[in-house]
Amino acid sequence: MKTILPKVSIIIPTYNCAQYIELALLSALEQTYQNKEIIIIDDGSTDDTRAVLKKYIKNKDVNYIYQENQGVSQARNTGISVAQGSYVATLDADDTWSNTRLEKMIAFLEENDYDIAISNFYIVDEYRRRIKSNAAFPEGYTHPPVEKQYSSLLKEATAFALMVVKKDILIDVDCYDVSLKGEAEDYDLWLRLLSEKKKWGYYPEPLVEMMVRVGSLSKGYSKNRKAALKKIFNKQIPIIGNLKAYMYYRYHLGGYRLDMLIVSYREKNIAKINKHIFILMRSPIFSSTILLKKLIQFRRYV
Known part of the structure; x- marks a missing residue:
């Protein structure tokens, strides 16, 4: 008897990322995992984002939603509110995935009964050149045991935007806090999830290329x-x-x-x-x- 795979909703928030988003979308479309939907939340882009995406909007797996600019947290919340999957996977508009990412991550989550999981990743520049040859998490990196996850998270954050998570637990904690204005909103979400005794797992294979653009980190004191x-x-x-x-x-x-x-x-x-x-x-x-x-x-x- 063929097992029915859980549906995954891939949520891609975007704001003026016309030059990057096509590759991000293609990496979502080309996933070997078949039971998926892709939800693009255009958060009021004023560049050519809509034109770049026009040829993909007719794809049955792609749901394009435009909203007035409200910030990345509200864009993700909009995506979660319409998501049909039992899992949500977040993908930023300038990042890309390995085509086996969902297949491996969903198997990992299901086999271990985790609520949330992240994978290792590479950091790349605007030209998608790897800034470091090694993946971001060092070889041998291990995440804390379940009983120490919350206390460990209080001390140190990690790359939470790479998560794959059960949709129902996001709803339970009211998703992203839009009042944070895009500052540490991922960290806040994870703290709230782990304070509710949710369990997360770390998949050591690098399955994502995360882009760090010039000036994107140097915003100064905020x-x-x-x-x-x-x-x-x-x-x-x-x-x-x-x-x-x-x-x-x-x-x-x-x-x-x-x-x-x-x-x-x-x-x-x-x-x-x-x-x-x-x-x-x-x-x-x-x-x-x-x-x-x-x-x-x-x-x-x-």
């Missing part, structure tokens, strides 16, 4: 990021208490500013380097988070 992190950890107060929530907020804010300093250094942008050094050093709390971040990386799952 008041939106600060407000988002505060709101994210305020949600965790009922579980971890006020003090821990505050300390994790300061820790992640300091880590974000450290990351921005590293990006500025790589770009050799002296003005931004000085700016981020000043922000980091003007408060002892921010400086201490650098040391704390490094210590936690050495003791990730202890």
